[in-house]
Amino acid sequence: MASLRLEDQLCFGLYAASRAVTSLYRVVLDDLDLTYPQYLVMLALWDKDHRLVKELGAELNLDSGTLSPLLKRLQTAGLVVRNRQADDERSVRVSLSETGKALREKAQGIPDVIGAAMSLDEAGVARMRAELDRLTESVNAYREALSPA
Amino acid sequence: MASLRLEDQLCFGLYAASRAVTSLYRVVLDDLDLTYPQYLVMLALWDKDHRLVKELGAELNLDSGTLSPLLKRLQTAGLVVRNRQADDERSVRVSLSETGKALREKAQGIPDVIGAAMSLDEAGVARMRAELDRLTESVNAYREALSPA
DNA sequence: CTCAACTTAGTTGTGCACAACTAAGTTGAC
C-alpha cells in the first residue's frame, strides 16, 4: 500500500517540475511576447506550416476549447492567420504570417537556454524524454480503460 | 545548437506527462469531489493538520493568489476551517473539519491506483521522483539567476 | 434523395497559476 504522503508521490514531482519549467519559459518568452502554450503552437507551425486546428490539437493534445481562444490571440498579435477550408467549411487552416515566420529567428536560442537550465546533456534529455513518453502513454491507456472516451 | 522541433524537447514531454497524470486524477478524484490541487492541499493537511496559509504555500510552491480561493472552496465544501491567528492577526491557520479528516479513508486507495497506472515499481518511482526533483531544483536556480525574485 | 449520425470549430462556465496590487498587521532602527 503506497502512502498518502506528498513527498513520496511522483505525481507531485511531475507537477512541480512542470510548473518550474513553465515559469522559466515565462522569463525566456517575455521577449517574444508569447506564453508557453502559444510557443508550443508556434513550434508546431514552424516545423510544418498550414495546419488544421484539428491537427494542432492532435499534436499538442489540446481541444478546441483551449486552442480556439489561443489561436485568436495569436491572430490578434499578427503571428498567424486563420482561413476556413473551401473544400470543407467545417475546417480552419492556421498559417504563419510573415511576422510569425520571422519570429523563429528570435526563438533560435531558446532550446539551448532551457537545456542549460536543466543541466542535462543530450543523452540525459533523450532518456528522460523517453521515460516521460512511456509514462504518459501508460497513464493515458489506464485512464481510457477506467473512463472510456 | 538544440533544435526547435517539438518532439525533441523535454519540456513538452514534461507538460504532456503532467497533463496526462492530472487527467487521470480527475477521474479518480471525481468520487471525492476534489480537484487535483485541492487533493494536494488535503494531502498536506492529512500529513500535518493546522497549517498557516504561508506554510501550505511553501510546501506546494503556490502563492496566496492560488491558495486563497482554493481554500475558500474547500471551506465551502466543509472540509477545512480557517481562523485568523490571535497572536498574529496577519496569519490564517487552516484546519481539517471532521468531514475533512474522514475523507482520508476514501483516499487511501488512490496512490496505488496511480502507481498501477504508471506501471512503475517502487524503485522506478523513487528514481524518477529524484530526477524530477533535481530538474526542478536546477531549473528554479537558473530562473532565479536570470530573473531574481 | 433524405436525414440521422457524425465531424469540426467555437462558446460558456469552472478552477487553477501567476503577476501585480491592496489591506491590515508586525517589527525594528532611530
Place this chain on the structure above:
DNA sequence: GTCAACTTAGTTGTGCACAACTAAGTTGAG
C-alpha cells in the same frame, strides 16, 4: 514611542485546461 519597511492574506485581471454544449457542415445507410 514612531514610522518606514516588511510580512501575510486576499483581490483583480489574464491566460490556460477542460467538460459540456452549440452551430454549421459533411457523409452514408436506406
